[in-house]
Amino acid sequence: MLTLPLVAGAALLVLNSCTMACFWHDKRRAIAGGRRVPERDLLALALLGGSPGALLARRLFRHKTRKEPFSTQLFVIVALQAGAATGSLLAFH
Template identity: 70%
Template structure:
């Protein structure tokens, strides 16, 4: 079965919604002193396509905005993804 544009868009919307939800949950857990969501999990969601959701959630919830090396790692993920996207657009 071929992968369609609609499937890719649906998957990206889903992973970004999930990413925003997980950032919100982590923020809530931080505020209440509960077990936190590992940074690796949050970065993993960004890596699989949830970086727009991660950036949005950081701004909306003011969460993990100054945390290092998390911020640098997220920035690197976003830059790599932007480069890949630009490369795909330039070669198509």
């Protein structure tokens, strides 16, 4: 039986996998000198819940690690999500 936490977890897994794939694709395009994935798209994926995938992809692919203001914007998204998650956990306990 599918439960809401199971479905939400699966959706987050898919979203984070897609986020990592987009970072990888952008890295390959950067190396090849091709058309890049817009930063706003990468940040939108992080905002939608793909921030763990974005952080992991940055480390694994060594991509967008020094790019500003992208890095700051990504870390603001991560901080807001961490605060929201903490607040939700505290509210329900």
